[in-house]
Each structure stands twice: as structure tokens, then as C-alpha cells.
Amino acid sequence: MTNKLNLNNLTKSEEDYLKALFQLLIEDGATKVGNNQLAEYLKVSPASTNNMVKKLKTKGYVVSEKYGKLDLTEEGKPIAVRLIRKHRLWETFLCNYLNFTWDEVHDVAEQLEHIKSQKLIDELDRFMDFPQKDPHGEIIPNADGEYFVLPKITLSSLEEGDTCQLVAVNDGSVTFLKYVSEIGLALSSEIKIVEIREFDKSIRIEFNNAIETVTKKFADNVFVKKLV
Amino acid sequence: MTNKLNLNNLTKSEEDYLKALFQLLIEDGATKVGNNQLAEYLKVSPASTNNMVKKLKTKGYVVSEKYGKLDLTEEGKPIAVRLIRKHRLWETFLCNYLNFTWDEVHDVAEQLEHIKSQKLIDELDRFMDFPQKDPHGEIIPNADGEYFVLPKITLSSLEEGDTCQLVAVNDGSVTFLKYVSEIGLALSSEIKIVEIREFDKSIRIEFNNAIETVTKKFADNVFVKKLV
DNA sequence: TTAATTTGTTAGTCATAGCTAACTTTTTTA
DNA sequence: TAAAAAAGTTAGCTATGACTAACAAATTAA
Numbered sequence: 001m002t003n004k005l006n007l008n009n010l011t012k013s014e015e016d017y018l019k020a021l022f023q024l025l026i027e028d029g030a031t032k033v034g035n036n037q038l039a040e041y042l043k044v045s046p047a048s049t050n051n052m053v054k055k056l057k058t059k060g061y062v063v064s065e066k067y068g069k070l071d072l073t074e075e076g077k078p079i080a081v082r083l084i085r086k087h088r089l090w091e092t093f094l095c096n097y098l099n100f101t102w103d104e105v106h107d108v109a110e111q112l113e114h115i116k117s118q119k120l121i122d123e124l125d126r127f128m129d130f131p132q133k134d135p136h137g138e139i140i141p142n143a144d145g146e147y148f149v150l151p152k153i154t155l156s157s158l159e160e161g162d163t164c165q166l167v168a169v170n171d172g173s174v175t176f177l178k179y180v181s182e183i184g185l186a187l188s189s190e191i192k193i194v195e196i197r198e199f200d201k202s203i204r205i206e207f208n209n210a211i212e213t214v215t216k217k218f219a220d221n222v223f224v225k226k227l228v
Numbered sequence: 229m230t231n232k233l234n235l236n237n238l239t240k241s242e243e244d245y246l247k248a249l250f251q252l253l254i255e256d257g258a259t260k261v262g263n264n265q266l267a268e269y270l271k272v273s274p275a276s277t278n279n280m281v282k283k284l285k286t287k288g289y290v291v292s293e294k295y296g297k298l299d300l301t302e303e304g305k306p307i308a309v310r311l312i313r314k315h316r317l318w319e320t321f322l323c324n325y326l327n328f329t330w331d332e333v334h335d336v337a338e339q340l341e342h343i344k345s346q347k348l349i350d351e352l353d354r355f356m357d358f359p360q361k362d363p364h365g366e367i368i369p370n371a372d373g374e375y376f377v378l379p380k381i382t383l384s385s386l387e388e389g390d391t392c393q394l395v396a397v398n399d400g401s402v403t404f405l406k407y408v409s410e411i412g413l414a415l416s417s418e419i420k421i422v423e424i425r426e427f428d429k430s431i432r433i434e435f436n437n438a439i440e441t442v443t444k445k446f447a448d449n450v451f452v453k454k455l456v
Numbered sequence: 457t458t459a460a461t462t463t464g465t466t467a468g469t470c471a472t473a474g475c476t477a478a479c480t481t482t483t484t485t486a
Numbered sequence: 487t488a489a490a491a492a493a494g495t496t497a498g499c500t501a502t503g504a505c506t507a508a509c510a511a512a513t514t515a516a
Contacts, residue, residue, distance in 0.1 A: 013503060035464055048504055050465060055502095067464055067511055098351035108345045115343075117336045123326035241473065263494055276474055278495060283472095295481055295494055 012114045015083055016042065017052050018061055021072055022080030026149060032069040078145045085141040086113040086121050088134035091171075093124060095135040102135060102169075103177035137168030137187045137223070153226060155191065156203070156219035162193045164224035176221055184208055191224065240342045243311055244270065245280050246289055249300055250308030254377060260297040306373045313369040314349050315341040316362035319399075321352060323363040330363060330397075331405035365396030365415045365451070381454060383419065384431070384447035390421045392452035404449055412436055419452065 010018075020042050024033045039049040053070060056062040061076030072080065090112040094100035100108070122143060125131075134140055141147045150168055158164060166189045169180055185191075185207065194204040194211060201216040238246075248270050252261045267277040281298060284290040289304030300308065318340040322328035328336070350371060353359075362368055369375045378396055386392060394417045397408055413419075413435065422432040422439060429444035 011502075036462085044503090045505060046464070047466080047506080051503075054465095094348070097355055098348065100347065100351070104347065108343065108348055111343045111345070115336065115339045117339070119328065119332065120322070120326065120336055123328070126327075127325055239472075264492080272473090273475060274494070275476080275496080279473075282495095 010079065013052065014056065014059075015079070015114060017049070017056060018072070018076055018080045019083045021062065021070060022077065022084070025070075025072060026147070033071075034069055038070065081141045081145045081147045083113050084147070085143075085145075086115075088138060088140040089121060089124055089128070089131070091134045091136070092128060092131050092140070096128065096131075102171075102181055103174045105135065106171055106174070135187075136171045137166070138171075150223065152223050154220050155193075155205075155214075155222040155224050156201075156216050158193050158224070158226065160193050160196055163227045164191050164193075165189070165227055166191060166222060167225045168223040170221040170223075173221075176218075179218070180222070183212055183214075184210070185222075190227070238307065241280065242284060242287075243307070243342060245277070245284060246300070246304055246308045247311045249290065249298060250305065250312070253298075253300060254375070261299075262297055266298065309369045309373045309375045311341050312375070313371075313373075314343075316366060316368040317349060317352055317356070317359070319362045319364070320356060320359050320368070324356065324359075330399075330409055331402045333363065334399055334402070334405075363415075364399045365394070366399075378451065380451050382448050383421075383433075383442075383450040383452050384429070384444050386421050386452070386454065388421050388424055391455045392419050392421075393417070393455055394419060394450060395453045396451040398449040398451075401449075404446070407446070408450070411440055412438070413450075418455070 017038070021033060021038055024038065024041055035049050035053065036046045038053070039046040042049065053062055053064065056076070057064065061073055061079065062070060063073055064070045087109045090109040091105040094105045094108060095102070125143065130142075131140060137150075139148045139150060152168075153164075155164065155166075166185060166187055168187075169177065171177065189207050192206040194206050196203050202213055203216070203219050204211055204213050206212075245266070249261060249266055252266065252269055263277050263281065264274045266281070267274040270277065281290055281292065284304070285292065289301055289307065290298060291301055292298045315337045318337040319333040322333045322336060323330070353371065358370075359368060365378075367376045367378060380396075381392075383392070383394075394413060394415055396415075397405065399405065417435050420434040422434050424431050430441055431444070431447050432439055432441050434440075
């Protein structure tokens with residue numbers, strides 16, 4: 001059983017595609033992921049995606065049948081998980097040690113996650129005393145590549161009268177993250193659903209002894225744990 | 229006086245060439261730097277260098293006449309200095325916080341210096357409380373881009389009986405750095421020139437109450453401050 | 457079940473940045 | 487100072503990874 005030493009001779013682009021596919025497959029809970037979907041996610045043309053998928057297939061990281069859906073192989077998955085681990089460790093470092101705010105970390109972490117050095121990431125992990133979650137509340141995969149997905153209950157899925165605790169937010173958009181912190185929400189904030197307006201599905205929520213109205217779109221990007 | 233905001237829209241390669249040219253021009257004290265010299269330094273072909281130099285000239289960072297020597301413009305220099313600043317700050321971070329040794333930092337810092345984020349480097353500097361020197365003893369350019377070159381007196385330039393203090397080492401080679409630390413030399417080590425052997429210019433030096441013989445090649449890469 | 461729409465694929469182009477081989481200019485040295 | 491060597495340049499090739507335009511297959515809707 002020659003556990004092949006991962007040389008990680010992948011380009012930045014190849015890494016980006018593998019990570020994106022993983023996130024669509026696993027994180028967003030999609031049952032099937034197609035070429036165009038991946039293209040849209042990465043904001044490149046379907047032709048570019050098709051090209052790269054072809055390459056990743058010959059390298060043994062991706063499988064798909066012609067005109068069929070995409071999947072990661074057992075070799076492809078750990079590469080994606082390691083990238084997510086690196087991304088989240090860097091985000092944690094930036095927030096906790098370098099005074100970055102929620103909305104500032106993502107772009108820099110996107111660059112830092114491609115730095116190739118096993119020692120760098122192991123030592124960074126140790127330096128921060130092995131954090132479990134990143135600043136957005138997402139679980140950081142450990143050095144063994146174990147990956148846990150938080151059950152993603154969105155704020156929008158709750159009903160009037162429910163109470164919940166904020167466990168994570170979608171980190172894709174800077175304007176969203178700014179908005180979240182500006183209204184005073186933070187990880188672990190306790191939120192009560194006061195009212196859901198039938199007309200436009202907007203939600204009146206109570207937290208920090210104040211009431212705020214948010215849209216359904218907003219609530220779709222806020223992940224919570226329901227309190228009993 | 230519109231101090232043009234530096235967008236730093238340069239590729240990794242462009243940055244590498246500018247930094248390399250700067251180091252040949254300023255640090256190694258070369259009066260003239262030619263195309264092939266730059267190529268050799270960067271370990272690429274003269275044709276590649278010629279090509280890139282052409283590009284950097286149209287961008288206004290490099291000047292040269294056809295078949296003439298290369299020079300950096302006033303726009304090109306600060307870009308190189310900023311890269312050196314980033315490189316040295318990262319090296320310092322890796323050594324002082326992440327348990328990296330002298331010889332391990334260089335390759336990772338080469339990657340990290342290309343991360344584009346002004347805030348990242350400013351905050352890293354602040355986090356480490358504005359260090360003045362990197363782990364190899366080289367002065368770190370400050371945020372204003374002020375660049376001081378240590379007067380580079382090599383160990384090989386001294387004479388028998390002279391005493392000196394190690395202030396810096398050439399960080400280009402891993403085997404050299406390993407060698408330096410293995411024999412027990414470190415920054416600020418006090419070294420006495422016991423004897424210079426005429427035959428092969430090898431030098432017997434005394435430090436830490438022990439005597440060691442080193443070659444001229446070794447002594448060429450050790451920078452010292454002469455003690456009176 | 458055919459037609460329209462969406463999704464996926466292919467071919468061909470572009471920019472970056474490397475390379476070799478051939479050539480020109482400059483510098484060195486005999 | 488003329489020949490040899492070194493340094494610099496150009497042309498043309500390669501790979502990566504974008505792109506558009508045209509086309510094929512699969513899916514959805516009429």
C-alpha cells in the first residue's frame with residue numbers, strides 16, 4: 001500500500017477548479033454538478049471549464065461521462081479538502097492576529113491558500129493552537145483531511161416564534177458580510193423570528209434587544225442552529 | 229503632485245524580474261547589469277529575459293539602450309523594494325513565530341512575497357512590532373520604501389588577526405545556510421581570523437572558543453562588521 | 457412527440473512566459 | 487586591427503488557461 005506522497009504539482013487554476021467542484025458537490029449539497037454550473041461558479045466560460053475538466057480527468061481527479069455530470073475521485077477530494085483547510089486557517093489568522101474584519105479576509109485567503117508548504121500550514125495551525133472553526137463559523141478540516149459539514153439550516157427555513165443561534169454565514173459576498181456586521185450580528189448571536197411577512201417573505205428578527213427586518217435573500221445566507 | 233496609487237497590476241514574473249534586477253544593481257553592487265547576467269541570476273534563457281525586459285521597458289520600469297546595460301527607473305525601484313520588504317517580513321515571521329529554520333524560509337518567502345494585499349503586510353509588520361532585520365541579518369525596508377544597504381564586508385576580505393562580528397549571510401543557498409548553522413555560527417557571533425592559508429585561501433577562524441577551517445567560497449558569503 | 461431551450465463540446469484565437477536555434481552587435485584577445 | 491568570443495536580439499515554437507463562435511446532445515415544454 002504505497003500511500004503516494006502528495007507532491008501537489010497542481011497549478012493554481014487546477015486547484016481552484018477542484019475546490020470549486022468540491023464545494024458545489026459537498027457543501028452546497030447539490031446531488032449533481034454540471035459543466036456550466038461549475039463555469040458559472042468560477043465565473044469563467046463553459047469552454048474553459050470543459051477544457052480544465054478534461055485535463056483533471058486525465059490526471060485522475062475528476063470523473064464524468066460525456067455530456068454527463070461531474071464528480072471528484074478519491075484522489076481529487078483530499079486536494080480540495082486541503083485547500084479548504086488552508087483557506088480557513090489563513091482566514092482565522094487574518095482575523096485573530098492581523099486585525100482583518102470578516103469581509104476583508106476572503107480575497108487574501110484565496111491567494112494564501114495556494115502557497116505550497118506543508119510545514120507552513122502545520123505550523124500556522126499549531127501557532128493558533130489548532131482552531132476548530134474559522135471566523136465565519138465554518139469547521140476547519142484537520143491535518144488528516146477529515147471534513148465535517150455543518151448541517152446548514154438557513155435562517156429563512158425557520159418559522160415565526162422560533163429561536164436560534166447564528167453558527168455561520170456564507171462568505172461569498174463582501175457586501176453581505178459588511179451588512180451582517182453593521183446590523184450587529186455576530187457568531188453565536190441569539191435570534192428570534194418575530195414575524196414572517198407573507199407578501200415578500202421578509203422577516204422581522206429580534207436580537208440584542210432590538211428588532212430588524214431582513215429579506216429572504218439575506219436569511220438564505222445566514223446559517224443557524226435552532227434552539228429548543 | 230498626484231502620487232499615483234500603486235495598483236501593482238504586475239504578474240509574478242514581472243515582479244521577479246524587477247526584484248532580481250534591483251538585487252543585481254543595488255545589493256550586489258554591480259555597476260552594470262546586462263541581459264545575460266539577469267538571465268543567469270533568474271535561471272532562465274537570455275531570450276526570455278530579453279523578452280521580459282522589452283515588456284518592462286514599455287511599462288516604464290526599466291531603461292536600456294539596444295545592446296546596452298539595464299537599469300531600473302524611479303517607478304521600477306519602489307516595486308522591487310516593496311517585494312524585498314515583503315520577503316524579509318515573511319522570513320522573519322516564519323522564523324520567529326512558525327519554527328522555521330534559516331535554511332527553510334527562503335522558498336516559502338519567495339511565494340509569500342507575491343501575495344497582493346497592502347493591509348496584510350502592514351499588519352504583519354505591526355504584529356511583529358516592526359522588526360528592523362530579517363533572520364539572515366538583512367535590514368527590512370520600512371513601509372515608506374526606504375532602503376538601506378548594509379555595507380557588505382565579507383569575511384574573506386579581512387586579514388589575519390582581525391576580529392569581527394557576523395551581521396548577515398547570503399541567503400541564496402540552502403546547503404550553505406545549513407552549513408553555517410551546523411558549525412554553530414549565528415548572527416552576532418564574534419569571529420577571529422586566526423590564519424589565512426596562502427595555498428588555497430582557506431581561513432582558520434575562531435569563534436565560540438573553537439577553531440574551524442572554512443574555504444574562501446564560504447567566507448565570500450558571510451558578511452561581517454569589523455571590530456576595532 | 458416534436459420543437460424550443462438548456463447544457464455540453466469542439467475548433468480556433470489570444471496573452472503570458474517559457475524554450476531553442478540562428479543571427480547580429482559588441483567586446484576581447486591574439 | 488582582424489579574428490574569436492561573449493553578449494544581446496530575433497524568429498518561431500511550446501504549454502497553460504482564458505476567450506468566442508459554432509455545433510451537438512440532452513432536457514423541458516408545448
